[in-house]
Structure formats: structure tokens, C-alpha cells
Amino acid sequence: MSATTKAVTLPGSLAANPLLAQWLRFEPGGAVEVSPGKVEIGQGILTVLTQIVVDELDVAPARVRLKAASTAASPNEGVTSGSLSVQHCGIALRHACAEARALFLTAAADKLGVAADALTIEDGIIVGPDNARTSYWELTDQVSLDVPATGEVMPKPTSTRRHTGNSLARVDIPDKVFGRPRYIHDLKLPQMLHGRVLRPQARAASLVALDEEAARASPGFAAIVRDGNFVGVLAETEEAVERCLALLRSRAEWRGGEELPDEATLTDWLKSQPVESKTVDSRRAPSAGSPASRVNRRYSRPFLAHGSIAPSCALAQWANGGVHVWTHSQGIYNLRTDLATVFKLPPEEVVVEHAEGAGCYGHNGADDVALDAALLARAADGRPVRVQWTREDELARAPFGAAMAVEIEAELDEEGEVLRWRHELWSNGHTARPGRGSTPALLAASELAEPFPRVVSTDPPLPAGGSHRNAIPIYDFPAQDIVSHRLLVMPVRVSALRSLGAFANVFAIESFMDELAAERGEDPVAFRLRHLRDPRARAVLEAAAARAGRDSRRRDEGTGYGVALARYKNMGAYCAVAAEVEGEEDIHVRRLVLAVDVGEVINPDGVKNQIEGGAIQATSWTLKEAVRFDRTRITSDNWENYPILKFSEVPAVEVEIVPRPEAPPVGAGEAAQGPVAGAIANAVFDALGVRVRHLPITRDNIIAAMELS
Amino acid sequence: MAERFELRINGTEQAVEADPASPLLGVLRETLGLTGSRFGCGAGLCGACFVLLDGHPVPSCDTPLWAAVGKEVTTVEGLGTPENPHPLQQAFIDEQAMQCGYCVSGILISAAALLEHNADPSEADVREALDRNLCRCGSHNRMVRAVLRAARETRPA
Numbered sequence: 001m002s003a004t005t006k007a008v009t010l011p012g013s014l015a016a017n018p019l020l021a022q023w024l025r026f027e028p029g030g031a032v033e034v035s036p037g038k039v040e041i042g043q044g045i046l047t048v049l050t051q052i053v054v055d056e057l058d059v060a061p062a063r064v065r066l067k068a069a070s071t072a073a074s075p076n077e078g079v080t081s082g083s084l085s086v087q088h089c090g091i092a093l094r095h096a097c098a099e100a101r102a103l104f105l106t107a108a109a110d111k112l113g114v115a116a117d118a119l120t121i122e123d124g125i126i127v128g129p130d131n132a133r134t135s136y137w138e139l140t141d142q143v144s145l146d147v148p149a150t151g152e153v154m155p156k157p158t159s160t161r162r163h164t165g166n167s168l169a170r171v172d173i174p175d176k177v178f179g180r181p182r183y184i185h186d187l188k189l190p191q192m193l194h195g196r197v198l199r200p201q202a203r204a205a206s207l208v209a210l211d212e213e214a215a216r217a218s219p220g221f222a223a224i225v226r227d228g229n230f231v232g233v234l235a236e237t238e239e240a241v242e243r244c245l246a247l248l249r250s251r252a253e254w255r256g257g258e259e260l261p262d263e264a265t266l267t268d269w270l271k272s273q274p275v276e277s278k279t280v281d282s283r284r285a286p287s288a289g290s291p292a293s294r295v296n297r298r299y300s301r302p303f304l305a306h307g308s309i310a311p312s313c314a315l316a317q318w319a320n321g322g323v324h325v326w327t328h329s330q331g332i333y334n335l336r337t338d339l340a341t342v343f344k345l346p347p348e349e350v351v352v353e354h355a356e357g358a359g360c361y362g363h364n365g366a367d368d369v370a371l372d373a374a375l376l377a378r379a380a381d382g383r384p385v386r387v388q389w390t391r392e393d394e395l396a397r398a399p400f401g402a403a404m405a406v407e408i409e410a411e412l413d414e415e416g417e418v419l420r421w422r423h424e425l426w427s428n429g430h431t432a433r434p435g436r437g438s439t440p441a442l443l444a445a446s447e448l449a450e451p452f453p454r455v456v457s458t459d460p461p462l463p464a465g466g467s468h469r470n471a472i473p474i475y476d477f478p479a480q481d482i483v484s485h486r487l488l489v490m491p492v493r494v495s496a497l498r499s500l501g502a503f504a505n506v507f508a509i510e511s512f513m514d515e516l517a518a519e520r521g522e523d524p525v526a527f528r529l530r531h532l533r534d535p536r537a538r539a540v541l542e543a544a545a546a547r548a549g550r551d552s553r554r555r556d557e558g559t560g561y562g563v564a565l566a567r568y569k570n571m572g573a574y575c576a577v578a579a580e581v582e583g584e585e586d587i588h589v590r591r592l593v594l595a596v597d598v599g600e601v602i603n604p605d606g607v608k609n610q611i612e613g614g615a616i617q618a619t620s621w622t623l624k625e626a627v628r629f630d631r632t633r634i635t636s637d638n639w640e641n642y643p644i645l646k647f648s649e650v651p652a653v654e655v656e657i658v659p660r661p662e663a664p665p666v667g668a669g670e671a672a673q674g675p676v677a678g679a680i681a682n683a684v685f686d687a688l689g690v691r692v693r694h695l696p697i698t699r700d701n702i703i704a705a706m707e708l709s
Numbered sequence: 710m711a712e713r714f715e716l717r718i719n720g721t722e723q724a725v726e727a728d729p730a731s732p733l734l735g736v737l738r739e740t741l742g743l744t745g746s747r748f749g750c751g752a753g754l755c756g757a758c759f760v761l762l763d764g765h766p767v768p769s770c771d772t773p774l775w776a777a778v779g780k781e782v783t784t785v786e787g788l789g790t791p792e793n794p795h796p797l798q799q800a801f802i803d804e805q806a807m808q809c810g811y812c813v814s815g816i817l818i819s820a821a822a823l824l825e826h827n828a829d830p831s832e833a834d835v836r837e838a839l840d841r842n843l844c845r846c847g848s849h850n851r852m853v854r855a856v857l858r859a860a861r862e863t864r865p866a
Contacts, residue, residue, distance in 0.1 A: 042809025042846055169805065176810030177798040179745020179785035183811065186744040239728075239735045309749050309757055309811045309845050358811035359846045391750040605805055609851070613808050616847030639754040639843065647839040650849040 008151035012091035013037060017075035018148040020103075023096040024053070025145065026136045030124065032059055035067045037077030038089040040172060041330065042359035043669055044606045045085045047170045051602055052090050055161040056097035057136070058121035061168060070353040071336045079331035079433060081362070081496060082464060083572060083667025086602060090665065098155040100145055107142040108134050158600065158661055165661070167605035172356075184328050184355035185313050189384040192315070193222055194238045195376035196245040196387065197444070198231040199397055201633040202257025203493065204446070204454070207231060211251035215244040223379045224248075228449030232376045234385060258491045260629050267300045267405040267694070270426040275485035280468050285478035289419050291411035297515060299408075299508035301695040303492055303627035304401040305642055310358035311394045312365035316373035317384035322349035323377065327370040328357025334435025335367050339374060341440050342452070361617070363495035365389050365398035367434050368443040375444055395642055396634035397443065400627050401497025402428040402457065404467065406508035416520040418531075420479040423471050423509070428487045429457035430466035430500040441495070456490045459501075464569045470502035470674060473509050474567055475531035492629070498614075499673040502568060503621065504695075506674025507681065510564035511693065514682040524682065525563055534567075536597050539658050540576040541565045543595035547656055548578035558582055559590070560687025564678030566671075573598045573671035574658075577615070579651075579679035581687055585699045589619050589651040589680055596655065596671055599663035607668045608655045614672035615653050620645035622677045624696050714778055718743070719787030729775035734758045736774055737784060745785035745814050749843075756842030759815035760784050766815075766822045766841075785814040788821055797821055800859035801852070808846035816842045820856045828864055832857065 010018055017023070017037070025033045034053055040046045050064045067074070077088055101121070108126040109116040111134055119128050125135045158164070175182040200207070207229045215221060215233060220240025225232040233248060235241035261269040315326040322345065329335045332352040340347045352370070360366055369389050377385040389397075404427040411420040432455045434441045445452040459466025468484040517527035525545045532538050545563060565576040574597040580590045592615050601607055624643055628636035636642040677695065684702075685691050692705045716723045718741065725740050732751075737743040737760070746769055749757030753768035760769045761783035762776075789795030797820050800806070807813050816839060823830055823838035830838070835856045836849075844852070 042807075042811075044808070167805075169802070173802055173805065173807065173810065174791060176807060176813050177785075177801045177817065178789070178791055178794075179743075179814050181744050183747075185748065188742075237735075238739055239731055307845055309755060309809075309843060310747065311749070357809075359809035361845070388748070391752065609805065609808060609848070612850065613847030616849060617845065620847075638752060639750060644843060644845065645849075647836040647842070647844075647849050647853070648833075650836070650847075653850055 010149050010151050011095050013075055013077045013088045014092040014095055014149050017092070020096050020100050020147060020149060021145040022075045023093055024100060026140050027065070028137065030063060030137055031065050032057065032063050033065045033067055034093065035074050036089050036093065037069055037075040038080045038085040039069050039330065039354045040356050041080060043085070043610060044170050044603070046172060047168055048086060048602045048606055049090060049093055050171060051163040051168050052094050053097055055163050056094055056155055057101055057124070059124040061163070063124065068354050069332055070351065071332050072351045072353070076333045079334060081330050083568065083669045083671070086665045086667055090602065094155045095153070096149060099149050099153045102153045103143050104136055104139055107139045111139070111142070164602050165604070167603055182356060183310065184315070184326060184357050185310060185388065187315055187326060187355055187386070189315065189317070191383045193234045193236065193380050193383050193385045194241040195232055195234050195373060195385045196241050197372045198233070198245060198248050198252060199393055200254040200257060202254065205229070205254040205257035207252060208255045209253040210248065212248070214251060215247040218244050218247055225376050225379045227375065228447055228451060230375065230444050230447040232372065234376055234380060257632060260491050260631050262631065263629055266302065266403055267298065270403060270405045270487065274488045275426065276488060277483060277485045279481060279483050280462055281472045281480065281482040283480050285419070289413055291419055292414045293412045294409060295412065295516065295519070296407065296409040297512055297693060299406045299504070299511060299693045301404050301504040301507065303403045303494065304497055304621055304625050305395050305627055305636070306361045306364040306398060306497060307642065307644060308358045308360050308364055308394065311389040311391055312369040312398065313357065313386070313388040314370040314373040315384055315386045316370070316377040317382070318377050319382060322351070323374050324351045324353065325370050325374055326353050326355050327366060328355060328360070329366045329370060330360065330363070331433065331435060334433060335370055337435035338367070338440035338442050339371060341438070342371060342442065342445050343374070362401065362497040363399050363433050365394055367441070368398065371442040371444045392637040396637035399432060399493050399495035402430055402467065402494040404501065404504040406504055408508055408512045410512070410516060416516070418477050418516065421473060421477045422481045423473070424483045424485070425467060425471060425501070425505065426485045426487070427467035427501060428490050428494045429459045430494070430496055431460055432457040432495040456488060457494050459486055463571050465501065467501040469500045469569055470505045470566055472570055474534065474537055474565065474570065475513070475528070476533050477531065499670040502566065502670065502674045503618070503677060506564065506566040507677035507695065510675065510678025511681050511691070514562065514685065515691065528565060536574050536660070537565060537567060540574045540595040540597050543656055543658055544576035544578045544593050547595065547654065548580070548593040558584055558687055560683040560685065562679045562682025562686055564675040564682060566674045568671040572666045573668055575611070575671040575675050577672065577675040577679040579676070579683040581680060581683040584688065585702060587623060587684055587697055588649065589623070591652045592619070592676065592679070593654045594656070594672060595658055596668065597658040597660055598666050598668050598671070599660050600665040601657060601659070602665060604657060607657060610668040611655045611672050612653045614669060615676050616645065616650055618673040618676035619651060619680065622680050622695060622697055624698065626696055714774060716777060716782060717780070718782045719784060727774055729773060731774045732770050733760070733772045733774055733777050734769040737769060743784050743786055747811055747814055756815040756819065757812050759818040759842065761818055761822060764822060764825055766819045785817055788817060795821065796859040796863045797824070797856065800855040800862065804851050804855040804858060806851035806855040807848050812842060812844045816844070816852055823856070824860055824863070828860060830857070830860055
């Protein structure tokens with residue numbers, strides 16, 4: 001027999017970062033230092049990782065210290081995005097801890113002179129027969145974790161995990177309720193200067209004149225940085241720098257800039273631009289019947305803002321030709337790549353360290369402001385510089401979620417059954433994140449005297465996809481064609497917004513399914529179930545419908561009920577939504593019932609929190625939100641002209657988790673968005689008999705839809 | 710021009726030297742190191758910077774320093790401590806009532822003002838009282854539950 005070496009594929013991020021010591025260390029004093037490459041963005045990941053570690057190692061949660069992610073020390077886990085932190089980081093940590101535990105048990109067996117399988121671990125104390133004991137910490141000299149994972153140690157079986165499946169309280173919440181310094185905005189370094197960047201209203205405008213005199217004479221002024229169309233100012237205090245910025249703003253003259261599309265005809269504009277077209281899925285029926293009729297509908301969503309409550313912020317400090325950056329970016333290594341490109345430095349001369357920010361919901365200004373800080377800090381003589389964006393820049397200059405147009409056509413037989421389904425979409429790509437190409441994606445890079453070209457967003461490939469995320473329906477049709485048209489021009493800057501294309505695609509698919517069911521006079525749940533083979537999809541739809549009490553509901557005048565369903569990325573979490581709305585012109589969502597299947601649940605309350613939050617944010621997108629612009633500039637640059645859902649407008653939200661403890665865990669953060677939009681639109685149709693196909697479902701768009709029908 | 714002011718913040722007299730037109734938020738965060746009040750918009754439209762001025766929630770980003778002189782200023786740090794938490798702070802922990810938490814300081818302030826004059830608010834009262842505070846993560850319902858819980862647990866039985 002010939003000797004074969006079986007290549008072991010290590011799970012999650014362990015594959016790219018196989019050394020156990022990259023993930024965990026036992027520290028003197030009885031602590032476990034854990035070094036995740038994924039970062040906290042309000043989703044509670046630090047708590048979930050803590051649960052995984054304490055279960056695998058059998059230590060108390062209080063022993064776990066989570067280290068801030070840094071390119072100087074942490075495993076490279078790419079970007080904290082796509083609802084993948086549990087799959088990438090959680091699974092890697094679970095296996096790394098299982099392997100570490102096994103190494104320590106072997107060493108303990110040696111030391112105590114017993115068999116390893118006779119040992120148990122109680123809060124890090126390793127106990128054998130006759131009360132023989134040692135601990136992780138006593139054995140750190142005997143056990144080196146500077147070894148690669150073997151992939152040969154199985155983690156504990158699900159049933160023996162103590163914390164997984166329970167709702168451990170979030171580790172970050174106490175700091176937040178007592179107002180203790182926690183966010184990057186609260187970081188204060190010795191000798192720190194404050195910086196602000198002056199940006200034009202029109203994108204890519206040129207600075208033709210700037211009178212610096214008044215700013216230079218202002219108290220606390222430190223320096224002005226000009227590099228092409230990039231202009232920043234430094235001062236000793238935040239108040240002083242705000243004053244300098246205002247003085248510069250009123251004395252700056254900008255010219256030109258990129259023309260924006262006509263907001264009133266946005267979907268036509270999307271359909272008339274140069275595109276890259278792809279058929280992303282195509283299925284032919286074995287025997288094609290001839291269609292008796294065709295139904296064709298167009299749906300759309302506008303550009304959406306991330307709208308973080310905190311403006312983006314970063315700190316930077318230069319020393320010995322290199323730069324140290326503090327950031328709330330979702331991808332520290334990717335940001336490092338772009339910073340190194342801009343400054344023409346080897347990557348190791350750039351250290352990027354994570355500090356917590358507010359929720360970002362995708363690629364917002366976090367990365368841009370890091371380059372701003374590094375550029376300004378070059379003029380600070382080695383002093384650290386803190387830069388914070390203005391609210392206006394956050395709402396108007398950060399990347400948006402892309403506007404989309406979706407057309408679905410169904411060929412039907414005499415009975416109104418679907419013979420063929422065609423889904424076609426027009427959109428910018430949904431990703432222009434840093435670190436993905438040779439051109440930096442950071443805003444200031446295109447403003448410098450030697451500018452880098454501006455990046456046009458692209459799409460990650462399927463199955464996850466970008467603009468075509470969830471464009472392939474979950475339903476079984478005899479034949480289908482799915483076509484995406486990615487725009488090759490990008491006058492409005494876009495990048496990843498929570499759920500990418502899934503929001504618009506699922507809204508369109510679920511609205512269209514409802515239209516087909518209504519045409520047939522069939523119950524929308526029954527119609528969906530007839531086209532669903534996947535038992536997990538059926539289970540969430542049935543659970544949501546049952547919990548919403550659809551059949552027993554009282555039909556008041558002006559109220560409506562709607563359902564929708566999707567499996568995120570067609571390979572992640574299943575989510576079904578039942579929505580109840582009321583109103584005639586201004587729609588109020590009274591109640592959302594969501595049933596979800598996320599596989600193994602590490603922290604049930606964490607899952608519910610993510611689903612509730614996603615549902616409420618999606619309600620806001622669906623009812624209220626659209627980036628506004630004229631032909632020269634983004635006009636929705638404050639909370640008055642970019643309104644989001646208020647406390648009094650928020651629906652009651654109920655979440656039911658359909659348990660699947662044996663299925664692999666998947667993220668919950670983006671599962672609800674698309675189905676919520678579909679369910680609300682379907683409920684609006686039920687209430688008013690009006691099909692609103694263009695988001696948001698505002699009074700104006702309802703009236704426009706009424707006029708159309 | 711900078712002037713010297715006596716401010717009463719969280720029950721303590723504090724002397725600060727600043728321009729009377731300076732926003733109160735900057736003085737709290739930068740001069741006094743009370744970073745619990747957050748900067749969100751600078752225009753009084755999001756509520757992240759709310760403090761109590763003689764018991765009324767006001768946006769400290771939009772309140773000049775002179776307007777706080779002679780009044781009692783309460784920030785989130787003044788509501789309670791880990792050892793002696795305000796019932797609202799405890800209820801927000803018990804209900805796990807946040808995601809990113811950036812808006813929470815301002816929301817605690819609005820809720821504290823509500824409970825001060827209405828010990829038994831309805832859910833609609835709570836929502837109305839929090840309508841000037843924005844939350845982007847969608848944690849609204851948990852926060853409303855937490856405020857109702859704090860009200861319930863502080864009322865004499």
C-alpha cells in the first residue's frame with residue numbers, strides 16, 4: 001500500500017491562520033487571551049466568541065480577555081461582513097481551542113501520570129483520579145501553542161456545550177450604559193491634535209481658490225494640509241479645528257464635479273448606462289409548454305445611506321517613516337493594503353489597529369477617515385491626530401447602498417402556473433471595499449495632486465453575489481433565467497450596504513410572487529408552499545404564518561397582511577416574515593412576525609437582537625429612506641432630509657427561532673432585510689389594493705402607484 | 710473670548726475656562742473628560758448628546774455653555790455607577806437593550822427625564838418621550854421594554 005498524505009482542510013479562518021498561538025494564549029494570573037480577527041460592530045460577536053471559547057476550554061467567561069484586532073498581531077480574517085463572523089472566526093476559535101485543550105490534556109496526563117481520558121477540566125483546573133490536579137496556567141511551560149493546528153481534534157459534541165445555546169449577557173453592554181470610554185471617538189492620546197477635512201459639495205470638484213488667512217489666524221490653529229483637491233486643517237482642540245474648518249469652508253471656491261443622474265427618472269437612468277451583462281443562472285425545462293400569457297413587472301429601490309449614528313472617526317500617528325492608525329474599519333488588513341499603496345510603503349510599515357465604532361451596516365466612511373487622519377498626521381511632527389467626519393460628510397460623502405432596478409417576467413400556462421421565470425437587474429456593483437485591487441478605494445486617494453483613479457464598484461461572485469445576491473429565487477420553477485447588468489459608470493459613490501443586492505432582489509421576487517398568487521386568486525402562503533421543496537424554507541414560512549395568526553385575523557378597514565421569505569445568499573439563514581400594516585396614505589407597520597433558521601444557535605438572544613434590529617432597519621428603508629440629490633450634489637445630508645424610522649413608528653417585532661442544533665451555524669445579521677420589504681409591500685397591497693413597486697413606500701410613491709393602476 | 714465659568718455637573722461644582730458660545734458637549738467631552746455624552750450630528754437632530762439641564766433633556770451639541778450656567782447639568786455618568794446603577798441602567802443591562810450602543814447615553818437621559826415626571830408611563834408615552842432620539846441598529850423595542858421595566862421596578866408596590 002502506498003503511503004498517502006491526506007491534505008487536511010482546516011475550518012474557517014484557521015486555514016489561513018493555522019498557528020494556535022495566533023488565536024489564544026494562557027496568560028499568567030489565570031486569564032485566557034483570545035485574539036479574534038473579526039471585530040465588534042454592535043452585532044455582539046465578542047460575546048458569541050467568548051461563549052465558544054469558554055465551552056471548548058471549560059473556563060469561566062470572566063477569564064476571557066478579547067484583544068483588539070491589530071495587523072501587528074491578529075489573525076488575518078479579511079472583512080467583518082457578510083454575516084460570516086461565526087462561520088469564519090467562531091468555528092476557527094472552536095477548533096483552535098479544541099486543539100489547545102487536547103495538547104494541555106496530554107501534558108497534564110504526563111505530569112499527573114494518568115491517562116488523558118481520565119481527566120476533566122473545571123474552570124481551567126485539570127482534575128484527575130484521586131484529586132490529582134494541575135491547570136492550563138501551570139502547564140504553559142510544557143505546552144507550546146506556537147504549533148499549527150492539525151485538523152485532527154474534534155470539538156466537543158453540541159450536547160456537552162454549556163454556554164452555547166444560552167444567552168450569555170453581552171460583554172460590552174456595561175461600559176455602554178455607564179457612559180464609560182469605549183468608542184474610538186473617546187480615545188485620547190498624549191499631545192493629540194484634531195483634524196478636519198474640507199470637502200466640496202459636488203463630487204470630484206476642483207479647488208480653484210482657498211483663502212487660508214483667517215483660519216491661520218484663528219486661535220489654536222496648527223497646520224493646513226493641501227495636496228491637490230485634498231484640504232485638511234489641524235488645531236489644538238476640537239472646538240478650534242471646527243472653527244478653522246468653518247473659516248476655510250466660507251473661503252474656498254470649487255469648480256466642476258461630476259454630474260449626477262436625474263433623481264426623478266432613476267430607474268430609466270439605471271437601464272440606459274453602459275453595463276457588463278451576465279447570465280448568472282439558467283435552467284431549461286425538459287419539455288417546454290407554450291405560454292398562454294406573460295406577466296412583466298419592474299421594481300426598484302433608491303440609493304440608501306448607511307446612516308451610522310456616529311460620524312466616522314480615526315486616529316493616526318507617524319513615527320520612523322511608518323504610520324499607526326486606529327480605526328473602526330471592518331477590515332484592518334484590507335485597509336492596511338490601501339494605506340500602504342497610497343503612501344508607497346511596505347505593508348509592515350503600516351499598523352492598523354481596531355477600536356470600536358458605532359454600528360456601520362456595511363462599508364461607510366470608516367476607511368475613508370483613516371486615510372484622512374494619516375494624511376493630516378504627516379503634517380503633525382509626530383503628534384497623533386484625531387479626525388472626525390461631519391454629519392454632512394457621513395450622510396453625503398460616504399459610500400451609499402446602490403440603487404437597483406429589477407424586472408421579473410413570468411410565462412404562464414392557461415391555469416396561471418409558471419412555466420418560465422426571468423429576473424433581470426440593473427445596478428452598480430455592490431462592493432468597493434479597500435484592499436481588493438491595485439487601486440485604493442479610499443475617498444482621499446482620488447483627491448490628491450497625483451490622484452488614483454476612482455474605483456467603480458464590482459460584485460463578489462455567486463453564490464454569495466453582490467447586486468445579484470438572492471436574485472436566484474428560492475422557488476422551484478420549470479425554467480428560469482437570471483441576468484445581471486452591472487453599471488460601468490458610477491457618478492454616485494456606492495459600496496457594500498447590509499445585505500447588498502438581496503434587499504431589492506427579495507423585495508422584487510416576493511412582491512412578484514404575491515402578484516402571481518393574487519392573479520390566480522390563491523392564498524399567498526399556499527402558492528409559495530406549492531413551489532417550495534426545501535423543508536427548512538417551508539418550516540420557517542409555516543412558522544411565521546402560524547404565529548402571525550393569519551387565518552384568524554380581524555380584517556379592519558385599512559389594515560393589511562403580507563408574507564415573504566428568503567434564504568440569505570441562498571446558503572445562509574432562512575427567514576420568513578409576516579407583516580401587518582395600517583394606513584391609507586402614510587403606512588404604519590403595526591407588527592412583524594419573523595421565523596428564522598440559523599442552524600446551530602450559539603446565543604439565542606443575540607440572534608433575536610440581530611433579527612429584530614435588521615427587521616426594524618429594513619422597515620425604515622422600506623417606508624422612509626432615499627438618498628436625495630440634484631444634478632450637482634447630494635442634498636440629503638442631515639437627519640431632517642434623510643429621515644429614518646422613529647420610536648413611535650417602530651412596529652412590534654416577534655422573532656421565533658426554528659431550532660436546528662445539528663446544522664452548521666450561520667449569521668443572522670442580514671437575513672431579515674429582503675423578506676421584511678417584501679412582506680410590507682404585500683401587506684400594503686392587501687390593505688389598499690395598490691401595488692407599490694418602487695421603494696420607499698411613501699405617500700408620494702403610493703399615489704404614483706395608484707395613478708399607474 | 711474665553712471666560713471663567715462655574716458649572717454644576719452631576720452634583721459637583723466645576724470651573725471651566727471657555728468661550729461662552731462654545732457648545733456644552735465639547736466642554737463636557739474635551740475639557741472635563743466626560744465622554745459618555747456622544748457627538749452624533751452637531752445640530753440637535755439625533756439625541757446622542759442629550760444631557761439634563763435642570764431635569765429637561767437638551768442636545769448638548771447645540772447648547773451654548775452660557776445657557777448651562779446656574780443650572781444643574783446631568784450627564785449619563787451622573788445617572789449611576791456600576792456599584793449604584795440608575796434603575797434605567799440596570800434595566801438596559803437586564804433587557805440587553807442595544808446593539809452598538811452609541812445612542813444609548815442620550816436615550817437613558819430622555820428616559821430619565823420621562824420617569825422623573827411620569828412614574829407610570831404607557832408604552833406610547835415612552836415612545837413619544839424617545840422620539841427625538843435616533844437609533845440606527847433597530848433596538849427600539851428592547852429600549853422601550855427596558856424603560857417600562859425600570860418604571861415598574863422603581864414604583865412602590
